[in-house]
Each structure stands twice: as structure tokens, then as C-alpha cells.
Amino acid sequence: MLIENKTFDELAIGDQAELRRLCTQDDLIVFANVSGNHNPMHMYEADGDGDGHPEAILPGMFVGALISAVLGNVLPGAGTLYRSQNFQFHNRAHAGDELCSRVEVTDKNEQDGTVTLSTEVRRMRDDAVVLDGWAEVMAPRRKVEYNSHDLPGLVVQRHRHFEKLLVKAEPLAALATAVVCPEDPNSLGGALLARQHTLIEPILIGDADKIAATARDLGQSLDGVEVIDIKDHRGCARRAVELVHEGRAKALMKGHLHTDMLLRPLLDKVTGLRMGxxxxxxxxxxxxxxxxxxxxxxxxxxxxxxxxxxxxxxxxxxxxxxxxxxxxxxxxxxxxxxxxxxxxxxxxxxxxxxxxxxxxxxxxxxxxxxxxxxxxxxxxxxxxxxxxxxxxxxxxxxxxxxxxxxxxxxxxxxxxxxxxxxxxxxxARVPVILNSRADDDMARLASCAVAALHHERLSGAAK
Known part of the structure; x- marks a missing residue:
């Protein structure tokens, strides 16, 4: 978008300009990182006042910055510098609201080149005034043009698609999952975390002593979790396949063993889990x-x-x-x-x-x-x-x-x-969850959610 400013000499009392912006959850994250203001009242997933619901209120200075965007981009535009700003807040805005920021020239000072403008931000859904006030700026003296697309882009490192998958999968019945050799903190911790989110009901197959010691190191309880004590990894993988044939397991999850060792019994032409x-x-x-x-x-x-x-x-x-x-x-x-x-x-x-x-x-x-x-x-x-x-x-x-x-x-x-x-x-006959040792909690939860959703669709189609 080509932006052209309006110089002090071109400005006239009564000149107006406005910009509209749909404010998003990502805006809250960006503002928190840039400003250092991590108040949970302004985070989309946090309950800042303890009422049981996330507030996702747009920070006041973020809303005020929308006035700055009009002044710097449109009226007067490029070259404008603040002298002072006054705000009065009347209502709150939240993530998902579309806001309209307006300014109007109310005074010009020929001696020092300052311009005074009235300012306001309104909520578009009900035309409520969120804030109003005035701004005093130094208006540009020279014409300036530039392309706003020249600005560097910004991507928020947030994983909204996995969050949606978890929301979609958690109401399903927990998927009975044979977890093969969960003898290290990553694999056991991932399985127990998925159980806490009701994504899976793990059946732990491996060295019971190692599994118990790992659980203690994690500060986790194995109460209510079935543990099948098998010492060698090949035997663990074979037992997991047997649980599928017995109808006790509806999915498999790789633990602390090589992928090839897990797959070998799955691929067995007689006793494996091939499906064509x-x-x-x-x-x-x-x-x-x-x-x-x-x-x-x-x-x-x-x-x-x-x-x-x-x-x-x-x-x-x-x-x-x-x-x-x-x-x-x-x-x-x-x-x-x-x-x-x-x-x-x-x-x-x-x-x-x-x-x-x-x-x-x-x-x-x-x-x-x-x-x-x-x-x-x-x-x-x-x-x-x-x-x-x-x-x-x-x-x-x-x-x-x-x-x-x-x-x-x-x-x-x-x-x-x-x-x-x-x-x-x-x-295979059932989805197999393959996690890397480098995967974090979200990746492990998402893998379980994907497996649960896939099993749900296939079992529904089979009925």
C-alpha cells in the first residue's frame, strides 16, 4: 500500500482520517512480548481475575497505539512526531473485536508547527466508544511517500491448529494404547500427559522396575495404570501386537526403542497388523x-x-x-x-x-x-x-x-x-504413534489427538 503524508501547510481544521483493525489473539501475544506486559488479563488463554473464564482484554496502550497508526500512516502521516497524548477510557475491547480509530484536526500552531487532533477508538459491533482524547504532534514539513509492504513481516510462534485438535479430541473416549518400552522420561511422560488430557488410556509394556523408577523421577503416579513387565524390547513389541489382536489396544505408541524393532512384529505376514x-x-x-x-x-x-x-x-x-x-x-x-x-x-x-x-x-x-x-x-x-x-x-x-x-x-x-x-x-490395523525423542509436550499430545481422531472416524465408518 502506497502511503503519502499531508504536510503542515496542507492540513486544515476539520480534516479527518480513520483506520479499522480486526484485533486478534496473536495481537495480544505480540504486544505482551514487545511491551513486556504479561498481565494475564490480556492473554487469550489465561484467567486473569479468577472467575474461571479467560478475559482476552486488549491492553489500553495497544488500543491507544491504534491512534498512533492513524497519525503516522494517514493524517498527518509519514514524518509525524508526538508531542503529547491524552486518553480517557470508556469501554473495554477484546480479541476478536474490530476497532475503528479516528482523528480530526482541531488546531494548528503556525509558530511551532504543532497540530492538535481529537482522537477516538470505537468498537464496530456496537459503536461503543472505547477511548477518546486528543493528540498534539509535530506535523511533517516535506512530502514523503513509501510502500507499507516494505516493512518486514512478523510471524507469531503459536500452534493454534494443534490446540484445535486437542479441543476436538479430548471429549472422545480415551483411546486404549499399548505404549512400548516407556522407560525414559520423554516417552513415559508423554504417555502420562496424554492420559491426563483423556486422549489415551495407556497400557505400559516394558521393564516394570525401569518404568517405576522413571515415574518417580518425573514425580508421577502410576496408580490405575496397567504395567506389563517384559524385559526385552522385542518381547515388548510382540506383546503390543498381541494386545491389538485381543482387542485390548486400539493404538500403539513408540517408547524408548528403535523404530525398526517396533515395526518388525507389525509387519509379520502371519501374526502382524497388515491391512493391505x-x-x-x-x-x-x-x-x-x-x-x-x-x-x-x-x-x-x-x-x-x-x-x-x-x-x-x-x-x-x-x-x-x-x-x-x-x-x-x-x-x-x-x-x-x-x-x-x-x-x-x-x-x-x-x-x-x-x-x-x-x-x-x-x-x-x-x-x-x-x-x-x-x-x-x-x-x-x-x-x-x-x-x-x-x-x-x-x-x-x-x-x-x-x-x-x-x-x-x-x-x-x-x-x-x-x-x-x-x-x-x-x-496397520490401528494407528501407531511415532514420537521423536526431541518432541515436546505439545507434539506428543497432538500425535495422540491425531491417532484418537483417526480411530474415531474409522471405527465410526466400520459400524
């Missing part, structure tokens, strides 16, 4: 600044998948996306380019997957490819390349060419974009 499709892994990622969850697959199981495996990878991801509430999942099949190149096998596979979806061989979502990373997730990039597609620039799911690419993409999102990731293995 290949086992595939999906990262559900909450990327700050992205308006929807982003699914990345396969980044953990299939090293160099062929076309047949990629069909299962794509279908499993669509099914999971439906389970977490994405109504019509949009799948971008990634390659290095967005056109089919016979010398680039990933581009050929992507085009074939897209056509297979058109013919009903992949169902439940929209599939398009090949797409490069930029035009899969950024609508402006897609338009620049002239790509007309309901998926391009809007992908909910990214199907990567191979495990190398998927692993790098997921870790780039985690470590450079500060994304949280929930990991689930699909294709």
Missing part, C-alpha cells in the same frame, strides 16, 4: 503463519517408494486429513519442477498420481502434480507460473519424492519455521 496397504508415515505439522495444518508424507518409513507405494502414501494421508477435519484435502505431489520431465522420475510419478485420482483410483481428495514446493503452498507463486489448479498454492498435503526429501522438508519446517509436528504411522 503399505505402512506409511505422516507428519501433521502446525506451521506458524500457515492458515491450516500441513501434512508431509512419507518422511520416515518408505525410503524410495515406487508408484504403487506412492498411491498408498497418498491415500493414507487423505484418510488422515479427513479424520482431523479437513473436508476436501488438497494433495500437492512434489517434484523439483511443475512440468513433466521424462528425465525426472518424480515428475512422472506425480503426473500419474494426479491422473489416477481423476479416474477414482485415489479417493477422498484433490490430487495435483507435479508441483514444485513454492507453487504447491504459495498462491502467488502458482499464479506467477500460470498454474490453474484448485490445489496449487493451497495444498494441505505434500507428497514428497522420497524419504530424503521428506525428512529434510519436515526438519526444515520444524527448525527454521518453528513448526510443531505430530507423527503417526498408517496402514
Amino acid at each position: 496397504r503399505r505402512f506409511t508415515h505422516v507428519f501433521v505439522m502446525d506451521v506458524p503463519g500457515l492458515a491450516h495444518p500441513l501434512l508431509v508424507t512419507d518422511a520416515a518409513i518408505n525410503i524410495a517408494p515406487d508408484l504403487k507405494t506412492k498411491v498408498d502414501i497418498t491415500q493414507n494421508a487423505i484418510d488422515l486429513a479427513l479424520s482431523i477435519g479437513i473436508v476436501e484435502p488438497k494433495v500437492g505431489v512434489l517434484s523439483a519442477v511443475e512440468t513433466v520431465n521424462p528425465d525426472l522420475p518424480s515428475s512422472i510419478d506425480a503426473a500419474l498420481l494426479s491422473k489416477m485420482a481423476d479416474r477414482g483410483q485415489i479417493t477422498g481428495g484433490l490430487v495435483d502434480g507435479p508441483l514444485a514446493m513454492d507453487n504447491a503452498v504459495d498462491i502467488a507463486a502458482a499464479r506467477t507460473k500460470g498454474i490453474v489448479s484448485p490445489v496449487a498454492g493451497r495444498a494441505d498435503i505434500l507428497v514428497v519424492p522420497n524419504l530424503d526429501a521428506g525428512n529434510m522438508l519436515a526438519k526444515q519446517l520444524a527448525y527454521l519455521s518453528h513448526a510443531e509436528s505430530a507423527g503417526v504411522l498408517l496402514g
